[in-house]
Amino acid sequence: MFKKFQPSTDIAGQTPVKSSVQRSIRASVLSQWKIEPETLEAIWPKKEGLVHVKCREHLSIYTVKGEPILFQHFDGPFYPTLRLLHKYPYILPMVKVDRGAIRFLLAGAHMMCPGLTSKGGYLPPKEEALPAGAPVGIFAEGKEHAVGVGITKLGTEEMKELNRDVGVETATYLGDDLWVVQSL
Amino acid sequence: MPAKKNRDKKAAAATAPANEPDPSAPSEATETQPAEEPRPPVQVLYCAVCTFPPEYCEFGSSFTRCKAWLQENHSDLFDKFYSEEALQNKLGTLSVEAQSRLEKDTAKKEAKAVAKADAALKKKMSSTVTIKRIERNKRKHVTSIHGLEAFDIDLKKAAKQFASKFATGASVTKNPQGQDEIVIQGDVCDEVLEMIEEGAGMLKGIPSDNVEIKEDKKKKTTDD
Structure with missing residues (x-):
């Protein structure tokens, strides 16, 4: 999503978000992420207005005090930015890829099932299976911090079964153009 | 409303956050009750050279410079990531040939990045x-x-x-x-x-x- 992203050309405009819309965003973030209202309040204080940065291809980035904290494609789920996920790693369910996949991930590739199902990988156990279309934090084998944020293309059980093709679509990853932009 | 209840508990909870479970373990995080206080963020160290967390420097395009920086500024971390033992562990699941390919790739990437930076500087100067x-x-x-x-x-x-x-x-x-x-x-x-x-x-x-x-x-x- 952010493999090629030039703030100077790809941003169409910035507008402060209406408070009613902010309320609905806050509610949906609280329902989509595993985050306590208090923590969200610390990240994004109520008094601090959210700024909507509109980008090409229906991409919206929301910033607080110029720092991007979440983004959204179309009406899809909200993703936290990678920097936010580093600070609060528990807000998204975790998937893990094996070591071999890291370099492809850092080049912007989507995550294939074998990388997730192999020994170094990790998918949530059956009881916590994720459906397709859930935002996930992508972690890596032997590493502490997340490398990317993505969305599941298949249910996690399906991934284990099929074990081929794209399992998690990468939304943002370490070193992409959103990572490079520290403030908008 | 949970918010009201929180207010009463706040005093008691003020000392609590210190012994909260490590948030980097998500399975634990799911079990804990919602915290009354905002959970403190994990402080992540970023490499000053490539802006990645230092554990990912090896995949970046300026590995040698990152390594030098880490050794100078955070020698404890340097030992953790690049000691013999750690290097051995890393090999763990990856075959030797895949590892060597990775290293070659990194070296290539680094050379490329250096060339690119040079070209950019030249262009700038001209x-x-x-x-x-x-x-x-x-x-x-x-x-x-x-x-x-x-x-x-x-x-x-x-x-x-x-x-x-x-x-x-x-x-x-x-x-x-x-x-x-x-x-x-x-x-x-x-x-x-x-x-x-x-x-x-x-x-x-x-x-x-x-x-x-x-x-x-x-x-x-x-x-x-």
């Missing part, structure tokens, strides 16, 4: 800044400065600086070619040149050989 005096009508001129952005100068801020220095209007406009340039009211060519040579304010890092002054006259009039 690009010129043009100061142009444009006649507006007989005795009045504007000065346009073009090419500053190649030296990583924020045009808007530079314009502001010129405006306050000369006490005239200065703005960033697009010229007919669609490039941004700074237009200052009044004839201030020489002063601008001087400022650039001194590196006043934010006009730093421009070699004065790269600056040229031009004059643009209206075709009809010839008198100066």
Whole structure:
């Protein structure tokens, strides 16, 4: 999503978000992420207005005090930015890829099932299976911090079964153009 | 409303966050009750060279420089990541041949990045800044400065600086070619040149050989 992203050309405009819309965003973030209202309040204080940065291809980035904290494609789920996920790693369910996949991930590739199902990988156990279309934090084998944020293309059980093709679509990853932009 | 309850508990909970479970273990995080206090963020150290967390430096394009930086500034972490033992562990699940391929790849990437940086620097050093005096009508001129952005100068801020220095209007406009340039009211060519040579304010890092002054006259009039 952010493999090629030039703030100077790809941003169409910035507008402060209406408070009613902010309320609905806050509610949906609280329902989509595993985050306590208090923590969200610390990240994004109520008094601090959210700024909507509109980008090409229906991409919206929301910033607080110029720092991007979440983004959204179309009406899809909200993703936290990678920097936010580093600070609060528990807000998204975790998937893990094996070591071999890291370099492809850092080049912007989507995550294939074998990388997730192999020994170094990790998918949530059956009881916590994720459906397709859930935002996930992508972690890596032997590493502490997340490398990317993505969305599941298949249910996690399906991934284990099929074990081929794209399992998690990468939304943002370490070193992409959103990572490079520290403030908008 | 949980919020109200929290208020009563807050005093009791004030000491609690210290012994909260490590948030990096998500399975634990799901079991704990919602915290009454905002959970403190995990402090992540980022590499000053490549901006990645240091554990990912090895995949970046400036590995050797990152390594040197880490050794200098955070030697404990350096030992953790690059000691013999750690390197052995890393090999764990990856075959030797995949590992060597990875290393080759990294080296290649690094060489590429260095070459790219060199080329960018060269380009920067060879690009010129043009100061142009444009006649507006007989005795009045504007000065346009073009090419500053190649030296990583924020045009808007530079314009502001010129405006306050000369006490005239200065703005960033697009010229007919669609490039941004700074237009200052009044004839201030020489002063601008001087400022650039001194590196006043934010006009730093421009070699004065790269600056040229031009004059643009209206075709009809010839008198100066």
